[in-house]
Amino acid sequence: METPPGTLIKRHRLTTRLWHWVNAVAIIVLIGSGLMILNAHPHLYWGAYGANFDRPWLSTPRWPGWITIPASYNLAIARRWHLLFALVLGFGLLAYMAASLANRHFRRDLTVRARELSPRMLWHDVREHWALRFHDPADPRAYNIFQKLSYVAVLFVLLPLMILTGLAMSPNMDAAWPWLLDLLGGRQSARSIHFLCAAAITGFTVVHLALVILAGSWNEVRSMVTGWWRVPE
Amino acid sequence: MILSRRSLIGTGGLALLAGCDRIAATPAGRTILFSGEKMNQGLQRALTNRAALALEFRADQMSPVFRTNGTRDPGTPAYQALAANRFADWRLAVNGLVARPLTLSMDDLRAFPQRAQITRHDCVEGWSAIGKWQGPTLGSVLKAAGVRTDARFIVFTCADLYRGEPYYESIDMVDAFHPQTILAYALNDRWLDVGHGAPLRLRVERQLGYKHAKYLMRIDAVASLAGIGRGKGGYWEDNVDYDWYAGI
Known part of the structure; x- marks a missing residue:
């Protein structure tokens, strides 16, 4: 049962599309404002404490105004953006996860099967990617294994870690939920992991955008706006 | 295209x-x-849980150096005179919506129920330092003053000017009567030095550093923050758009 190339198929559900765009805005605002917050003290430490007389494992350069929110130094406004959009990110993810369990999006589209992880299949998918073929002609609607693995990593590892490490930086949350600090190894470790997860999400976003362009930006963007996707030649 | x-x-x-x-x-x-x-x-x-306690640490988990921040020295003639006399003439005024306004010397403050705690101080900028703080609980001082039931906030007025504006801060009653909210006169088993807020500073352990007002001169119980400073409850809130609630 092949779907012939050129056919328009419904690829993304409304909840997926809604969350995608809400989350895209949230991620951009959170990264921009997060880098401004980092500018206030661009040193990262491991453990519970860490300040100017302690040894950072990483000191970042000052992040330039074209990438930060706001563009000129203002920790207070950056925090306002960050803490408001943290709610959008957190509750958006929660709603999307609940909807995707209910409508079986996760089960149907993101379940990684053992055979997909065999070296032969992985190598086959690497070569397909190299040839810029990102879908299986026999089942064009399905995600390829690298899509699945990266979406699973972002949805179930990076975004939850981002939220937990964010909560662990709140002194009131630390008092109420001390297990956060046990889990993450202290507030400054949580801050470091928060930064590393943000870097990983930025890396994902760059690759994601590059692949959207390579796969055909009009078709891909339309499918995430309207749901309809044309099976490529 | x-x-x-x-x-x-x-x-x-x-x-x-x-x-x-x-x-x-x-x-x-x-x-x-x-x-x-x-x-x-x-x-x-x-x-x-509104009564949840901030994590306390062991002595071997403390920061080797507890850095200073904000005002390092108020430097006003009035403060310099107090410091020159090792704060013997300093008094803390407790006023506002209380049944019995108080004027407390350091000896008076040491007669209240005390608490020592090794806690983590989190600056809004992102750094953290762990130190040992000691002093009377704010709740016991407020009870002694007979704080009235219509009081909703406690306002802390400081001796320092920050960028020319008087520094002040405020917290609500949830934090004011929290057992770890203390008026600290000692850091790491020494009298508070000028850099860290001598002779007395607030510790409100579940909020960020800028709430921990240093160089305390007066405490007022109030029903509203309107009419104090620019009405937002603190120096940073009034002048730099920081959140009044700094638990996050």
């Missing part, structure tokens, strides 16, 4: 970054942006 869309995807994000500053400059945008504070405060207060 493809090129323009390609650039659309690429520049869309940057346009959004630039748009954020325009949004934040409009009154409506500011209202939405600033609504996050009350949402976060409401969520935290609703989802967490």
Whole structure:
């Protein structure tokens, strides 16, 4: 049962599309404002404490105004953006996860099967990617294994870690939920992991955008706006 | 066609970054942006135990050096005179919506129920330092003054001017009567030095550093923050748009 190339198929559900765009805005605002917050003290430490007389494992350069929110130094406004959009990110993810369990999006589209992880299949998918073929002609609607693995990593590892490490930086949350600090190894470790997860999400976003362009930006963007996707030649 | 869309995807994000500053400059945008504070405060207060204690540490877990921040020395003639006499003439006034206004010397403060705690201090900038603080609980001082039931906030007035403006801070009654909220006169088993807020500073352990007012001169119980400073409850809140609720 092949779907012939050129056919328009419904690829993304409304909840997926809604969350995608809400989350895209949230991620951009959170990264921009997060880098401004980092500018206030661009040193990262491991453990519970860490300040100017302690040894950072990483000191970042000052992040330039074209990438930060706001563009000129203002920790207070950056925090306002960050803490408001943290709610959008957190509750958006929660709603999307609940909807995707209910409508079986996760089960149907993101379940990684053992055979997909065999070296032969992985190598086959690497070569397909190299040839810029990102879908299986026999089942064009399905995600390829690298899509699945990266979406699973972002949805179930990076975004939850981002939220937990964010909560662990709140002194009131630390008092109420001390297990956060046990889990993450202290507030400054949580801050470091928060930064590393943000870097990983930025890396994902760059690759994601590059692949959207390579796969055909009009078709891909339309499918995430309207749901309809044309099976490529 | 493809090129323009390609650039659309690429520049869309940057346009959004630039748009954020325009949004934040409009009154409506500011209202939405600033609504996050009350949402976060409401969520935290609703989802967490209001009496939860901040984590306390062992002596071997303390920061080797506890850095100073904000005002390092008030430097006013009045403060210099107090410091020259090792704060023997310093008094803390407790006023406002209380049955018995108090004027307390350091000896008076040491007669109240005391608490020593090794806690983590988190600056809004991102750094943390662990130190040992000691002093009377704020709750016991407020009880001695007979704080009235119509008081909703405690306002702390400091001896220092920060960038020419008087430093002050405020907390609500949830934090004021929290057992770890103390008026600290000692850091790491020594009298508080000038850099850390001598002779007395607030410790409000579940909030960020700027709430921990240093160089305390007076404490007032009030029903509203309106009419104090510019009405937002603190120096940073009034002048630099920091959140009044700094539990996050």
